[in-house]
Amino acid sequence: MEGLPITDADEKLTGAARYPADVDLPGMRHARVVLSPLAAANITDIDTAAAAALDGVVAVLTAADLPTAGRPATDRNSAILATDRVVWHGQPVAVVVAETATAAADAVGLVHVDYEPTPPVVDLDDAASPNSPLVWSHGVDRGAGASADVHAGGAAGGGVEEQSGGNVAVTKRYVSGDLAAGLEAADEIVELELRTQTVHQGYLEPHTVVATVDPLDGTLIVYTSTQGLFGTRDSVARLLGLEREYVKVIPMTVGGGFGARYGIFEPLAGAIALAIEGPVQLSLTRSEDFVASTPAPATIARVTAGGTRDGRLTALVADILTESGAFSGGLAGIVGTLFGSVYRCDAVDVTVREVLTNKSMVGAYRAPGAPQAAYALECTIDELCRALDVDPLQFRIGVAKETGDPMVDDRTWPNIGLTNVLAEAAAHPLWKNRGDAAPGRGVGAAVGGWPGGTAPAAAVCRADSDGVFYLHVGSVDITGTNTALQLIASEVIGIPADDIRVVNGDSTVAPQSGPSGGSMITYTVGNAVRDAAEGARAQILEIAADMLEAAPDDLEIENGAVRVKGAPGSEVAVGKIAAQGSRFGGKYAPITAHGRSAITNQAPVFTVQLVEVEVDRETGQLAVLRDVVIQDVGRALNPPLVAGQIHGGAVQGLGWAMQEELVFDESGTAVTASFSGYLLPEATQVPAIEAVLVESNPSPIGPLGARGVGEPPIVAGPAAVANAVRDAIGARVERLPLTPERVWAAAHR
């Protein structure tokens, strides 16, 4: 399929795109948040007098002053104000509202909060122990709206839920087969303790939200760069006690989402607007954003695996801790499922515990939980193959699950193409020639999987009198999905993609859609668009049949014209048919058709990443020389865009592998909360990414065979780099990121 430039390229390249920071409403006030400098403390007093007295300050608000007063601050991913206690460094405590942004910034420093520190829970292993101090003395609230669920479309369930306690919010266990027999049958057994770090989404746009109140009917109007209109709208309504029809979320251009834009500060901004009865712009600085937002969780996986030289995986045992920060985050299920379901294994025993600490509440980050699961699993498989002395890709091909195979959570895999991408990878020159690698270089492979999300969706396809077709959808375009929707409608109707425009509405006018996350927009909204386009096509043919005096079945649409099959010359332009719908007294109805989708079968995507690295043994410095991402895309609707998604995801995976880390000191203070401390990959660190789009296994459900492509390319990256370093230095670094210190230490161990 031919590609189409993404529709919002121009506005982004020229700076014309409008973010919430660009919104300037008449009478708009500026709000800044006072954040806790401590990870765990009781609040004994908040003195707002000095701040309130500052020139230009309109209000200094604490929890009691907002419509959220009385609500427990355990509603994860929504930053409402703390009341008598703070549980992480960066938790919002008060809000300053001023006439200017400068006055608000000045006033933040004048709010005096008296804290009574309590022992913080910082170390993940310690937190999981029964003797640890508690993050929540009254017991753990499981929270609502977990964002991993949002991403995976409910696929994060399954497994057996076991008793939890202390700081352990959730315990999930997945057991199958005879473990003792599995270990017994193994030719080799490996044991690893693999750690991943806290990673931030690293988007360029710090969170900014504008909220205002319609003076007439009280509707709260929220301008925000959100990944999901409806979910954000629902969060705001729920937290502020409003009817959903009186909350209107107007989506703005998203300056990087990656899972962190499901609604963090929107309820707080809305609460301020209600409190001051007027428009307000709430904005965060870069450093504030780092500590007050929702990074991806750290994990510790203690894994034992056994296999045989003839290619059987006989045992897979894991005890995995996922760090959830101050609130329960819902990631345990997806980590356990993805760890335990990729390969056929005689016996599996996986336990995942979600553990609270006094750190930032965690959120979704591109394929939430999957890179951590893949890092644990793929490093283990790599070590096992080394121990068995077998080809790691051939071993994986031998044990790879296929369509219909059971998953560890007792569901079965829907249509998957894992063996397709493994076969492509095994045949790739980088892999085949890996033995020729120069000294200091190494090649690693890893598999990454993402189940794909689903949510019901609707769309409307409507033709205007000039022959332009409009697709109305409720999705937000953060990854070029609008162009995919255009291409779907173009192919279905038979008109050029240029004649199609996508209309993304606000939460009041848009057709229903899940959020732009979980790689599901093309898959779900795309299906609704396909149905709407098919409806429009049928309407066009019906009118054309009347105009051309032929049966609809005898007609075809090509290049924007309807013609009688096999009767050249007899044709009428689709635009002319569309124009009929606006004629006064006209006898043809306007072209307007709905499409609806409620897919419950997911379309999982597997990726193999092949990475070549070079390690400087003197310094431990790591350079990634090649990164090949081989992905089962089902069908690439817009190949350049799919490649673009792969490039972006792969780079994020490299950052995760090499250097990104939100570091907390022993007091729970985040010490890398800036782009000078939190190191995103620089252009010079990133090789040309080679994206291999595998289309040999189209989705039986996705529109025109497409699968969601956004999340998968990040998943295998950290493991692939780690395996390449293992290959290069002959030793394993069991911890991310692969800093020069750690690599050097392992190389010289």
Place this chain on the structure above:
Amino acid sequence: MEGLPITDADEKLTGAARYPADVDLPGMRHARVVLSPLAAANITDIDTAAAAALDGVVAVLTAADLPTAGRPATDRNSAILATDRVVWHGQPVAVVVAETATAAADAVGLVHVDYEPTPPVVDLDDAASPNSPLVWSHGVDRGAGASADVHAGGAAGGGVEEQSGGNVAVTKRYVSGDLAAGLEAADEIVELELRTQTVHQGYLEPHTVVATVDPLDGTLIVYTSTQGLFGTRDSVARLLGLEREYVKVIPMTVGGGFGARYGIFEPLAGAIALAIEGPVQLSLTRSEDFVASTPAPATIARVTAGGTRDGRLTALVADILTESGAFSGGLAGIVGTLFGSVYRCDAVDVTVREVLTNKSMVGAYRAPGAPQAAYALECTIDELCRALDVDPLQFRIGVAKETGDPMVDDRTWPNIGLTNVLAEAAAHPLWKNRGDAAPGRGVGAAVGGWPGGTAPAAAVCRADSDGVFYLHVGSVDITGTNTALQLIASEVIGIPADDIRVVNGDSTVAPQSGPSGGSMITYTVGNAVRDAAEGARAQILEIAADMLEAAPDDLEIENGAVRVKGAPGSEVAVGKIAAQGSRFGGKYAPITAHGRSAITNQAPVFTVQLVEVEVDRETGQLAVLRDVVIQDVGRALNPPLVAGQIHGGAVQGLGWAMQEELVFDESGTAVTASFSGYLLPEATQVPAIEAVLVESNPSPIGPLGARGVGEPPIVAGPAAVANAVRDAIGARVERLPLTPERVWAAAHR
């Protein structure tokens, strides 16, 4: 059916409604128009230097400076700038653009235009004569987009088009039967020369338009209080040479439409925005608006009619001139059709000539052409009945056309209820007791008809997860049509009207609709809404059937809940079903359904008005004591609103009858171009209007039986008042308005 308060009542009562005058875009300039003070002149020079030099003036633009340069100024109803010639008093000649409205106003007076006057064509009879000077020396341009057609949905056609020439733009002739025999058979023959005046729509909001250009893709965005998004958008695109997809019309609250808001100043405002490459607000003062806008045409009807005492109408001959101002207006057909088609008559010979003069371009005004036709016809019938000494209503009942009878233009009447309303009127106490009228009082009756418009329409009905249903339509709500649409969907789906909201989009996002004119929104968009609501209902039942484990046919919806028929207790709320459509991984699709309508059968409406007047013989002063409007509404969807439409239309009819007139002096200067000169009825002049809603003949096509109700109540008013005055003073005033001078003169003749 129970009524519902109109949805925009609150915003109008509280002043929160937003008109184009309320739009204030960053960097917006203010434009004022320089209007011709002469009715006919050549422009020899325009000196803009003094105006341009004024502080704050940004630009002074003449025709050559705009994208419309080179276009002939014959495009009626769109005020682009004159080039070398002006053809009416009030024609725009130049535009001043300034930083402030004040500077723009000051600069208007500094633009010096040199005019070379030519003999103006002012008198309608003179203009029609072959010897008259010509309004257009190069010949008459028939123009485009005639607004009467817009109103009547193409019903203004028919008849035989005859040769025209000179200032006569259009000649239509309608002939049937043997005229000589018809006149011969008559017991009495009457001859009248009946004149109507130029009437202005008298809306409260002077025309104001804001236009701006999207800096990114060049889309011209127009904020305007329009009756029709799409027509206005198309006019702007056509005149400015833009693709329609790059013109976006955003409809604002309409401060009175009545036919005058189909796009007069939008192309000019758009041209200015393109010329200055930024936002501009073009506004007119009240007096400017009076001369630069589009009043309803004056007419002269010379009628001869014959009838018999036993109730036959034997001959109807008319020569009717309709004054069209400087451009052809397309009213000839509708006047001839409505004059000749109401009553069965042995022989008809009606000629209508549309004649140009050097006056304002005429436009649509509530039932365009119909009050003039009714005035000519109904005064004639009244005089004939007086001559025959028969009851005027009984005579009309005897000759009234019925469903399926031929119209004078060779079509046949679709379903009509003329005899229903005549029978109601004949039985009304005011009519039955009219013999008891006190001295100086009189009672008059008249019939008014309106064919009703049609245009294709589409609608989308969508449920949000909170159970609120949204109706997406492209119509503009100027008369409470949104509430009618709510009520239609409420009845179809089976949910309270409060759970339904109407979304009126802009020209980019709205489903197709004809303009809010011609009394067609409820009839056409209402039908699309009904279909969309039926689709939504079927989707609800399908999901409910699955949830309740029953067949859809066994279910019913009542009061917002679905239940199994005859199985009390087993029910599920519609809102809960709607909520399924937003569940992650959910198996039910969102409720989203389209509806489409392409009605070509009109639903004509007839009204009888009974008016009682009192005339002061000493002064000729006229007082209307009672005004009964008996209207075939098909079915009143929202009775208080239908009554409201009748009240408004009746009052406008009274103004037309008694005092409103845009008076031109012999030079063609409009001399009553202000509300102190142009007299709208005051509250003290208007009696309590009695609206009688006749529902005995529901429309077989309109939603739930409804007919369009907006235009008809104005139609019969002027004739009914004239006939009442005739009754009161024993003499006929053959000219509107019925000023004290004319009434006194007739009474003392």
